Amino acid sequence: MSLNLLPDPEFGPPRGTDSAVIRFPGKAVPRLHLSPPHLAGGEMEALRETLDSGWVAPAGPMLPAFEAAVSRATGFSHVAAVASGTAALHLGYRVLDLAPGDEVWTSTLTFVATIAPAVQMGATPRFLDVDPGSWTMDPNVLRTALQAAAARGRLPRMVVPVDLYGQCADLEPIVAACDRWGVPVMSDSAEALGALHRGRQAGAGARLAVFSFNGNKIITAGGGGVLCSEDEHLVARARFLGSQAKETAAHYQHETTGYSYGLSSVLAAVGLAQLSALDSRVSARRAIFQRYVTGLHDLPGLTFMPEPAWGRSTRWLSVIMIDPHGFGAEREAVRRALELIGIESRPVWKPLHLQPAFRGASLFGNAGVATSLFERGLCLPSGSGMEPAQQARVIEAIRGCWRG
Template identity: 70%
Template sequence: MPSVSARTTPVLAFPRAMRVEAPSPASGREQDRILLSPPHLTGGELAALSATLDSGWVAPAGPVPEEFAEAIGTVTGFPHVAAVASGTAALHLGYRVLGVAAGDEVWTASLTYVATVAPAVQMGAIPRFLDVTPESWTLDPNLLERELARAARRRALPRAVVPVDLFGQSCALDAITALCDRWGVPVLCDSAESLGATQRGRHAGLGARLAAFSFNGNKIVTAGGGGALASEDKALIDAARHLATQAKEPAPHYQHETTGFSYGLSSILAAVGLAQLAALPARVAARRAIFERYLAGLAGLPGLGFMPEPVWGRSTRWLTAITLDPAAGAPDRETARRALAAAGIEARPVWKPLHLQPVFRTAPRAGGAVAARLFETGLCLPSGSGMSLAQQERVIAALRGLWQG
């Protein structure tokens, strides 16, 4: 994260009992460590924060969260957006407004982070995990079609299908929504990792009944936290907003006809997000350029491959993901990860498939071999849009050294 000079940083005066000791300076190795996807500030965040604080709005109220929601709508093409506390909160609200209840099945791609399905499970729903395709690493539409047909014959269709836009790449959403529409199953797209990505010329998630986005600190645009739920259906977003504010009814006293959540986005985080959103095209360009440099710098290494980009989509390359096949002459994934860590470089395996997670050991699934193989061989490389050429050359040199050694 870029440092802020002492001349522009407000000095907070704490009472003596509250004074906080400054941390000791980081070692050279810690300062030089290359992180996977650190926040990349635009330089406008401090002014936006100052203006928001001067306005007196701090809580999840006031004009800034709504301005942020409108800006998200402009970027994504969704006419209705609710800005909320996190991407997970957006997914939870999505499940609620779709009427997911205890005993319902919710289907999703196995190759994803647990937050995709955790809110539904906590509501009592039963997750079912479907495999992904080697061509996109996202939900396999052919497998989905087969499983929907089987479920229809059993009269046991899922309450929702939740495809995932992975590592900056949109799923085959047109195909998925066409299949789900055939059986009347709503689609909630987990687009948390793919702000700025497109599928057949439309923004990731657009075309699903609902789409959820994240502005966590590691995302391509960050508010330091926060999320959004978006839809072309105003009634769904109105219902989500109502639930996000503890489902308070319009009355002079506190009146509730159902229970909701404290999921509003603070004005402080919304101000940061607003300052960041304008930089989205530049951030996408930077991450795609980083991917291209990796592609060129690692060319010719036996057994090393890259996450493919299907012809129907344009990825942000939020994270550059590679695969390492020892049978073809590459080091195994863990050997590479540990070697990078020893060189002060953060890398991370791709998501462990949910059907392999202990918490879901008894959950139903369809397939899973592709996702399992990608977990065994897949590694995410540092991809922050603020990476310098020198930093990227360090990563490339460290990896190439595993073949040369």
């Protein structure tokens, strides 16, 4: 039996590029991916146990074992494992009774999955600019926007702060601002398992929190996600809706409609084996970030994603900012130069208020922080299994782009 968890498609190679190697005349150079899966060593044993038991569907003992392990890792008392982080977000919107015409506020600097389920449910998205010190939702912008919304009599149905690249949003002031107006908070912590804010785990303090176990995450099951809460009723409701909303009856009885969002026991087994390595993966990624700092800090026009004093990022992805005037090359020129030698890198998320899918959506905050980050930010290879020699190849390539 072999195990091959491919990287998440959103971080895969450009079309027409071999996913394994880049070929030059006379040689083949292994392609260096942004955040490939890194096996912990116990996955094969867990898979054999699951397959031998006959439990491969979204049922059996592996699922509650995985949920219990996630509960220990996140600190949340109640956890529902589902097919993806996006499914968990969808269920979160559903159990918080999002209805057509409701407003959902979220950070503009995020992946589309944060808001897509809400829009598909008929909600109206509103985006908030980010804090330059954390790149996450700015609590000051949020407070001002909530006060204005309350004066209009049009508060959001919920607020969804986003943890970015392993960095937590500052949930304490965000939740406090929302509590004043009775607005629930769901934390999109898909990218931040193992991160801390004010000494608490990612998502702590929110009504709901979502984590992802896709192939590119710091801990992967090859897919899957979880919805977490201290509210047992909300998680039970999510679990019910995620299993087609089947009522207790000998026949199939449905008082409402649900979804086929169950997580396979096979994926739960992989995720359970992976979770034992969480602390070491966080340490590895933080060390990788520090090696980038050491290798590149002297280059003019190049800075790094900040880490606020109130948080500890996992550095799921190491991100640099490139000022073309000081560095002598634009972000896109550096990205293309890396691609030519088989090194994958990506711009930071394109702000959602700039996406054609959300044309006309409001943006709160006028500082243009997220837009500037998109124009200059570049995510570098950060896989926890990356060897120092591979990272040195990235550092050398970036140094070669500098035009001093």
